[in-house]
Amino acid sequence: MSTIPRPRRSRALAVGASALMLTATLAACSGQTSSGGATAATALNLGLIGSVNDQVFPYAAQSTAGESAIWLNSFDTLTAVDSTGKLQMSLAESFTPNANNTVWTVKLRPDVKLHNGGTFGADDVIYSVKKMFELKDSFGALSQISSFVDPSKIEKVDETTLKFTLKKPYGVFPSAWSYSQLPMIGADSTTDDPDGTGPFTVDSFAPNQQATLKKFDGYWGDKPGFDTLNIFFFGDQEAIVNALQGGQIDLSSSVPLANVDSLKSAGVTFLASDSTGHLELAMRTDVAPFVDVRVRRAMQLIIDREAVVKTAYNGYAKVGNDIDPGTGCPAPDVPQRTQDLAKAKQLLAEAGQSNLNVDLVTDGVFPGMTETAQLLSQDAAQIGVKVNVKKMDTGSLLDKWLKWPFVLNIVNDQYLNLVPEDYLPDGEDNAAHWNSPTFVGLADKLFATSDASEQCALVTQMQKAQYEDSPSIMPAYPTSLTPYSARVHGLHTDVFGRSAYEFAGVTVND
């Protein structure tokens, strides 16, 4: 917009002058402020992309940005990963396994208050887990626990102690409960009025318009330093950028990277966090042409990762190496992949795919998606490979989810939760249909042990197996940029991109 030449400005002013004068007269009659309507001194106005599907009840089919903000602030999970990616106890105080990790005793934090005034306890956990399984047809996140949790085998030992008897040994049981879509709700919850334990209570909510959350004084953890959280939902990112520039919102989770500089000029500050969230270009390993590892490897060598960092992410990223960052364990000792067109051409020739012609599908809804796809297409053209970028709406993409041979996917979770969904054969997000016996064998060992050091060693080996078998391209690890106004203080960096959703200790100026 800043490139619009000045002569056009004068014409546009002439065109709009009369209408503006009249409507401005109307405006002058009003004493209302131009803010998001939050007149309280301690209200924070957060702007996020909304959806008509959004709901307050947490056991939903999937999680949107708006829902994540509401759920993270209204509910708690048994365990949680902190801003650096480390597992912490949350509603649970301890997890104790038996010898073979098939029975876990969970001790709950005492005196945790529910929003309705009751005390959170074992009955609430049993109710929550049974509710999750009851909604199995529509609750997507159930796949995180359904393979090992049997809802009929949860025993209440006392008010704050439970015993889970599992379907199979599961050594990373505590970690599974940190998944953000597996929060606990009170046993008196209804679909319209779920009872939580989080730092805020939901005061009002209208999908795709606004949610108003009020600080819960009885919260057990670190409290926010303001009273009201207004979440305003937007139809697109451009409107969020305008609202930030106009001072109508104080904070958002992200903005298009092309707008970062203009927003900085307008006084908006950005909190930069290293992030585990990144794109993956998943290649279906069970169908031609990507069934041949040489073709997959060739695609990994075609893409210019430096160019992706500079162009798709405006420099706000690090070069990727086809494995997930931020596992909390040592990265495998593997070389950094770089563009090598000659080697890629040779691999394709050996695979009989010199004239490879493939479609790459994306809905382009996350930053860098479309640009990364186009960069790969341009790089591939240099050696006669055609990568046809097919951009479509999300509904169309989901219509054939897990069927696309080559698709851009977003990955953002802690590694232990990521593996079952994204990399194991039955994973619902395993867009590459990857089924590596080596990886599966290591994963079986990982999920069977509760020894942290053994888990870490296995994670490193699993990442090496993933690097070598090349099911997907991970060209860059973007930096998470959280835009916020000068009113907001005390935001935290977060490796899972939650800086705009977590408000412990965060304060807001008048």
Place this chain on the structure above:
Amino acid sequence: MTTITETEVLATQPGAVMRRRTGWVGVALRKLIEAVITLLLVSVCVFFATQIMPGNAAAVLLGTHATPERVAALSQQLGLNDPLLVQYGRWLGGVLHGDFGTSLANGRPVSQLIATPFTNSLFLAAVAVILTLPLSLIAGVVAAQFKDTWIDKTFLGSSMLANALPDFIIGTLLVFFFGTTVFKIFPPVSIIPLGTHPWDFPAKLVLPVATLVIGGVMYLSRLIRVSVIDALSSEYAEMAHLKGISRSRLLFVHALPNALAPAIPAASLVAAFTIGGVVVVEYLFNYPGMGVLLLQSIGARDIPTIQAIVMIIAAIYFVFNFIADLIKVGRD
């Protein structure tokens, strides 16, 4: 000097008043029947168009968790596995009983879901139309009065430019100049907090209303300009001028009423276009109306909500066309 037409001669004959009334009623009845048929066809087209779109509401709801088993189960719950005619018949039967059905996206009654957005959209469009009509009149008359001067030429150039630009571009330029970058005078986004109304925040209406008004005024005022110029150069106007009637009296008492006759049906059409235009403008300014809801519902494949909104827009569009037709009949 006035020529008496055949119509005017017939109008003086006995029974002409009755025939005129019959004509009005006949036109109104015919138009109403056309409206019902048109709305029915619109509903059929929208329903089957949504069926052609890839992905159903269940798949969109489930996202990347959309396993075939889950999609099948949720589709069953939402009634999406029923034959299309059964689904359409169920929807139509509900509408005939005043029930727009239940949203597939969030399970709320559609009538409840669209109530506030409908009011908001109607208010936005009404303000825009109320401003468009007098502004068009003023701009058209001034341009006609100053025909061929720099004022007229500026008006013609500006209106041609505005007519060539889609509402989206006009709105984006207004945001750039008056909201975010050049001058920070008006809120660039129309955030209307829950429990309040758009009319509580006039400042937030300025840019969306201006976007709608500019397009409407620049179209309608050109028509008025031409009509006024025609009226002022007619024989009766020249005669009145020769008889010494003042220029202002000639313009406002003699020329303007005649000039307005062809412009009034066009004004109805501009009002109808404004209703359609709010969809784009609401999206641009994040104004919580039916336009934003419609776009989100299309993304969510929420057929009952899409149907309800499109039917409402079509019905409003029809009403303004109906008014234009009746005015035309009355004028003739």
